[in-house]
Amino acid sequence: MKTRLHISAADGTKPRRFKIEAYNGGLLPVDGFEHPVVVDLQGLETPNNVPILIDHRKEVEATLGITDAIENTGSALMLGGLITGVSELVQTVLAQDAKGQNWQASIGARVLESTDVPEGQVVSVNGQQIAGPFVLATRSVLKETSILPLGADSSTTVNLAASAAAVSKGEKMNFEDYVKSLGMDAASLTPEQQAALQDAYKAKMAVSAVDMPVEKKPEPMAAAPAVPATAAAAASVDLMASLRKEMAAEHRRASAINAAAGGFHDIAATAIEQGWSVEKTELEALKRQNAQQRTRPTSFSAAQGNGDQTRILQAALSVARGHNVEKSYSDAELQAAQTQYRGRVGLQQVIIQAAAANGMPIYAGAKLHDGNLREALQYAMGANIQAAFSTVSLPGIFSNLANKELLAGFEEEDNNWNEISDVKSVADFKTHTSYRLLDDMEYEELGPGGLIKHGKIGEESFTRSVDTYAKMFSLTRRDIINDDLGAFDDLRTRIGRGAARRLNRLVWTTFLANHTTFWTTARTNYIEGATTNLGTDGVGLSLGVKAFRQRKSPLMAGAEASSQMTLGGRATKLLVPPELESVAEALYVARNLNAVKASDANIHANKYRVVVASELSDSAYGGGYSATAWYLFGETLNPVVTSFLNGQRSPTVESADADFNELGIQFRGYHDFGCSQSEYLAGVKSKGAA
Numbered sequence: 001m002k003t004r005l006h007i008s009a010a011d012g013t014k015p016r017r018f019k020i021e022a023y024n025g026g027l028l029p030v031d032g033f034e035h036p037v038v039v040d041l042q043g044l045e046t047p048n049n050v051p052i053l054i055d056h057r058k059e060v061e062a063t064l065g066i067t068d069a070i071e072n073t074g075s076a077l078m079l080g081g082l083i084t085g086v087s088e089l090v091q092t093v094l095a096q097d098a099k100g101q102n103w104q105a106s107i108g109a110r111v112l113e114s115t116d117v118p119e120g121q122v123v124s125v126n127g128q129q130i131a132g133p134f135v136l137a138t139r140s141v142l143k144e145t146s147i148l149p150l151g152a153d154s155s156t157t158v159n160l161a162a163s164a165a166a167v168s169k170g171e172k173m174n175f176e177d178y179v180k181s182l183g184m185d186a187a188s189l190t191p192e193q194q195a196a197l198q199d200a201y202k203a204k205m206a207v208s209a210v211d212m213p214v215e216k217k218p219e220p221m222a223a224a225p226a227v228p229a230t231a232a233a234a235a236s237v238d239l240m241a242s243l244r245k246e247m248a249a250e251h252r253r254a255s256a257i258n259a260a261a262g263g264f265h266d267i268a269a270t271a272i273e274q275g276w277s278v279e280k281t282e283l284e285a286l287k288r289q290n291a292q293q294r295t296r297p298t299s300f301s302a303a304q305g306n307g308d309q310t311r312i313l314q315a316a317l318s319v320a321r322g323h324n325v326e327k328s329y330s331d332a333e334l335q336a337a338q339t340q341y342r343g344r345v346g347l348q349q350v351i352i353q354a355a356a357a358n359g360m361p362i363y364a365g366a367k368l369h370d371g372n373l374r375e376a377l378q379y380a381m382g383a384n385i386q387a388a389f390s391t392v393s394l395p396g397i398f399s400n401l402a403n404k405e406l407l408a409g410f411e412e413e414d415n416n417w418n419e420i421s422d423v424k425s426v427a428d429f430k431t432h433t434s435y436r437l438l439d440d441m442e443y444e445e446l447g448p449g450g451l452i453k454h455g456k457i458g459e460e461s462f463t464r465s466v467d468t469y470a471k472m473f474s475l476t477r478r479d480i481i482n483d484d485l486g487a488f489d490d491l492r493t494r495i496g497r498g499a500a501r502r503l504n505r506l507v508w509t510t511f512l513a514n515h516t517t518f519w520t521t522a523r524t525n526y527i528e529g530a531t532t533n534l535g536t537d538g539v540g541l542s543l544g545v546k547a548f549r550q551r552k553s554p555l556m557a558g559a560e561a562s563s564q565m566t567l568g569g570r571a572t573k574l575l576v577p578p579e580l581e582s583v584a585e586a587l588y589v590a591r592n593l594n595a596v597k598a599s600d601a602n603i604h605a606n607k608y609r610v611v612v613a614s615e616l617s618d619s620a621y622g623g624g625y626s627a628t629a630w631y632l633f634g635e636t637l638n639p640v641v642t643s644f645l646n647g648q649r650s651p652t653v654e655s656a657d658a659d660f661n662e663l664g665i666q667f668r669g670y671h672d673f674g675c676s677q678s679e680y681l682a683g684v685k686s687k688g689a690a
Contacts, residue, residue: 016083016094018052018065022105022145023077025126027134035116035133039109041077041126042258042268043139046070050079053146054089056108061087064147074254075127077107079145093147103147110339113139115263124265138263261285262366308333309357313350314400316341320485323404346483347475354394355379368480377665395655398475402495402653402667405488409496410650417507419573419611422638422678424464425647431465434641434678462676464643469502470670471495477664495669499651503642503673508615510675511640515624518639518677519685524551528687534580534587534630538604540686541587544632545571545604547684567681574608575631577617580688584610584630608632628688637682645672 027036050070054062067081083090097103117123117132125136175198176186186194254272260281261268267288271281315329315337325334341349348368360379368376380394426432473495479487519526527547532540551567576584587604617627633639651671 018079018081018083020052020079020105020145020147021076022079023107025075025128027130028107030135035135037111037114037135037137038117038123038125038130039107039111039137039140040263040265041072041074042254042261042265043113043137043263044072044077044109045139045141046072046077047142049081050142051144052079052081053108053144054093055148056106056144056146061085061089063087064090064093072251077142101149103149106146106148107142108144108146109137109140109142110342111137111140112340113137113263257281264288309353310396312336312340313345313353313397316345317350317397317401317485318404320345321401321405321488323408328404347480347485347487348483350397351376351380351394351480354397358382370477370481373477373480381665398655398665398667399653401488402655402669405496407496407650409498410500413497413500413504415500415504416611416613417504417642419613420511420575420633420638420640421507421675422641423649424641424643426464426466426643426645426674429466429468429645429672431463432643433461433463434676462641462678464641464674464676464678466643466645466672466674468670468672469499470668471498473667473669475665475667480664495653495667496651499669499671503671504615505621506673506675507640507642508613509621510677512616512622512624514677515622515685518680523680525680525683526685526687528690530690532686533628533688534576534583534686536583536586536590538587538602540688541574541604541608544630544684544686547686548632548634551681551684553681569634569636571608571632571683572635573611573633573683575611575613575616575633575683577627577629578612578614579617579627580630581610581612584612626688629685630688631683631685633683637679639677639679639682640675641678642673642675648672 023039023041025038025041027038030037050067052064052066054064064085065081065083067079069080071078071080083094093103114135114137117130117134117136119133121132122129123132123136256278257271257276258268260278261271262282262285264285267281267284270276271284276284311329311333315325315333318325318328319334319337320341329337351368352366355376356379358379360376366372382395475487478484521527524547527543532543534540548571549566549568551569553567574584574588587602588606588608588610590602590605615621615625616629617625619625648671651669653667653669655665655667
């Protein structure tokens with residue numbers, strides 16, 4: 001039966017109220033699903049406040065109001081609350097209701113767990129016997145409820161009522177209306193509750209009779225029954241508070257029993273009826289599961305349907321950890337992750353879902369503890385995969401997340417070693433020989449015979465190879481039981497940043513090695529003397545620039561190629577230790593615009609980009625450290641080469657079940673790289689002192 005909108009009180013001091021019978025426990029047609037959906041009301045979580053929308057629209061203008069009373073009887077869902085919307089759309093709804101428009105309701109829920117009921121099977125749910133095929137949502141969360149002309153459940157009703165009670169206008173309220181005003185159903189009251197509420201109703205009517213205006217002469221003040229009415233009202237308040245407290249306690253007990261029953265509705269009903277404890281209910285559910293070898297519930301999203309749960313879990317974990325996910329996952333995967341997990345996925349949830357997917361009999365709402373952790377990890381890691389089960393790869397999920405954490409930590413470290421190093425790939429761990437670019441490959445004019453001469457490759461060589469660097473990390477039993485995703489912070493800092501620090505140390509140690517033989521005046525890549533210091537007068541820098549342009553290749557020395565002896569080129573990078581940073585920055589930025597003559601101007605402004613490396617003056621990086629030495633480089637050649645196995649520039653991490661004597665999950669991060677000195681004519685070193 002459809003109700004109509006009642007006009008609010010004339011004074012308009014209180015907002016209108018609504019009452020909605022939102023769901024009667026039956027079949028719901030849902031877009032994207034072949035079969036209807038039934039929401040198990042015993043597994044429906046309801047927040048304190050639920051927004052009431054118009055036709056499932058999420059705009060502010062389509063918000064009708066908010067709930068302040070929710071009643072889930074296990075067979076129906078009723079909502080009550082305030083009409084807070086003031087938009088033109090809301091006013092249209094209220095106006096239509098006043099003219100007799102009948103509204104129906106449609107719930108919007110996020111389904112956490114579900115199972116398919118095949119054709120021919122009858123399931124007892126929501127106090128009804130419902131025959132398949134349909135999808136049974138065994139655990140879900142109510143997100144919103146909408147009013148619309150035609151809802152998914154045609155038996156729902158919407159009552160948009162005025163805020164003022166009929167009694168305040170002098171009208172007589174019958175007992176049934178009084179019970180409804182308390183959010184209760186008179187037909188479902190026990191004899192004890194009905195008797196108590198009858199007393200409260202009589203007291204309420206007595207108070208109302210005193211307050212109601214009358215059309216007769218006033219009687220003497222002493223004749224008014226004010227004191228008895230006040231006492232009756234107080235007794236009514238105390239009685240109702242006691243009743244509500246009792247009902248709330250029973251509701252909490254029933255909710256705990258439903259969760260422990262794990263979707264076995266007959267067990268939940270028996271437990272509630274006979275007063276079982278939560279522990280006994282959970283034990284009976286486990287017995288039933290083991291007997292039936294019940295398969296896992298299939299998680300689904302109303303927007304996406306079933307999907308690759310490994311990918312969806314990876315996406316959900318990445319979102320929860322704050323990773324950039326747009327390039328790693330499709331829109332459908334990200335939407336499914338958002339719909340199913342809302343950024344609140346935890347370690348236990350991932351492990352349990354992987355274990356259930358791989359065949360472990362486990363009930364909805366289960367938690368990991370010492371009694372089931374070892375078994376759950378074995379199933380989740382793939383050790384006990386059962387035939388006919390679809391698998392969710394926990395090693396793949398955690399390795400994917402760990403690689404993202406590791407990469408984030410790796411990229412957080414200073415990587416200025418790139419400024420002085422070429423990057424090359426090797427296919428194995430063998431030692432490889434490379435030749436320096438000291439060649440004679442310039443084109444020559446052809447003679448009359450058209451004979452083309454062979455270029456000469458330099459004979460100076462260097463070797464390069466890679467080694468493996470690694471570190472271990474564990475998610476411990478404590479991390480898992482505490483459901484602590486923050487444990488991955490250590491993965492970021494200890495393995496990711498640790499790999500970057502080791503690579504950084506190797507490159508700069510190699511750069512500063514053999515400093516007396518790699519940088520020499522004979523190789524035309526070294527200058528020294530008091531005037532070579534890096535000062536704001538620019539004298540030392542000018543000497544360095546000159547030396548850079550006059551570098552010579554020994555293979556080009558000779559009478560026939562005297563014009564090709566000088567390499568030339570333009571320096572672009574000024575490499576300095578922290579002690580020279582301010583001087584280098586001043587040379588780069590300052591223009592001396594107020595110079596009296598041209599010779600006072602800074603001719604080096606904006607020419608040589610400053611690169612600062614704290615390792616240059618740190619004794620921990622080898623004998624070549626110095627607080628006065630500085631370097632000039634171009635963009636073509638670099639003094640060192642860094643090699644990576646198969647070109648893999650970032651570390652790799654893998655996960656596995658921990659050893660038998662350790663409950664947890666182990667991760668190992670490893671990286672294959674090496675570094676060698678290469679092109680000594682890549683730049684010029686200045687000692688910066690005599």
